[in-house]
Amino acid sequence: MENKTILSVKDLSVDFQVRGRQLKAIRHVSLDLRDQETLAIVGESGSGKSVLTKTFTGMLERNGRITNGTIQYEDKVLSDFKKDSDWNGIRGKGITTIFQDPMTSLDPIRTIGSQISEVVVKHQKKSPKEAKKIAIDLMERTGIPNAKERYNEYPFEYSGGMRQRIVIAVALACHPKILICDEPTTALDVTIQAQILELIKDLQKEYHFTTIFITHDLGVVASIADRIAVMYSGQIIELGTCDEIFYDPRHPYTWSLLSSLPQLATKDAGLYSIPGTPPSLYKDIEGDAFAPRNSVAMKIDFKKEPPMFRVSDTHWAKTWLLDPRAPKVEKPALIQNLHEHFVEMMKTEATMNFEEGGATID
Structure with a gap:
């Protein structure tokens, strides 16, 4: 209940x-x-x-x-x-x-x-x-x-x-x-x-x-x-359970936040950073506030503010990508297998802690 x-x-x-x-x-x-x-x-x-x-x-x-x-x-x-x-x-x-x-x-x-x-x-x-x-x-x-x-x-x-x-x-x-x-x-x-x-x-x-x-x-x-609310420029742009936000994020800004996790940094690519800066809140914002920083933004993102679309009973996101007319856009490759990455990371940490403890297996 x-x-x-x-x-x-x-x-x-x-x-x-x-x-x-x-x-x-x-x-x-x-x-x-x-x-x-x-x-x-x-x-x-x-x-x-x-x-x-x-x-x-x-x-x-x-x-x-x-x-x-x-x-x-x-x-x-x-x-x-x-x-x-x-x-x-x-x-x-x-x-x-x-x-x-x-x-x-x-x-x-x-x-x-x-x-x-x-x-x-x-x-x-x-x-x-x-x-x-x-x-x-x-x-x-x-x-x-x-x-x-x-x-x-x-x-x-x-x-x-x-x-x-x-x-x-x-x-x-x-x-x-x-x-x-x-x-x-x-x-x-x-x-x-x-x-x-x-x-x-x-x-x-x-x-x-x-x-x-x-x-x-x-x-x-x-x-x-239990739940996560993602805020950007004075608005909640995505809201869902912890699992939904981590493993099924729908807003490009949430994608960017997840991509910025230090755990995902690599020696070759380094740590991802979100390009650009948030808009000034002194001015009226036209369209989606994240559009100027969004590499997959559509024309409508610059003209009209998106409504909060329902993804599930517990999950909503404020992005035109959820409109039935929008083209299908995949989330970044870096966060597509986030669950598997975290499982692997925990295994690695457990191994390191075991080795630091001085234990050996015959």
Whole structure:
């Protein structure tokens, strides 16, 4: 049975006023978020990923405003909120965010434990003594060794990965229903990144929250996402299950993102990069925003914006290539056998790890 919709975005547009000019950051986005799922939002920098999710917590910059559409969370219409006080029951306990740099969320001159305890007191209505016990428990659950002894340490005494674990503990202290992870592992090395992703995945099973994972790297979300929304120039241009996006992508921009995966780089060809740059969002975009960078673009791509075509019950893509009248175009050879490539890559990694362990087979 499909989980219920916990948050629904309908035809949302967001504009920013920048030096007397209007920048259209989000352009008519619709999206339903399901209870306890993990939705990954991917796309290049500037595609609108963070701006979209900031509207869920009322954290748009002062020069930004919702110009069209609605955001409904449970029985509340968030897009109607006008004052900070309207958000008191939403931020934290309803929807909370983990940012890329943990030091933007932690107070450098207060102890780690006091920062977690404060949130427990506020959102769980516990006494200071109870809050301390819960804070230490959260530190242990998020993988902080010797949590009781480290309760009174300061953020500078923790590594980057450990600070990110503390930020996760602070977020969980709110008992959120939706956890937004805004590029939480970008600044971490690959090993720590994998640990944080696994931690979020495990905690989601334990605490039953919904996760939105924002990243520019499709490879990061391959093992944790249930569904993936691909954003480009302020729009969702493809939406589907993880398998559909990886193994049956339909939009040329999704093809390009997949082709850019570092795992697909070769000694001969190097790493693929998407040619050109995204269009200016100060101007009205005519046709498909990706058309100038698309080697298989048709004349109609430059003249008329495509609708969102249905590929399956769970898969949609905003490209004229899905129109019955369009010529048949194959996705790039580099990503045609992506499943087989990942299987082979995992076998190679397993072999290397085995050999590094010093084991031998007689």
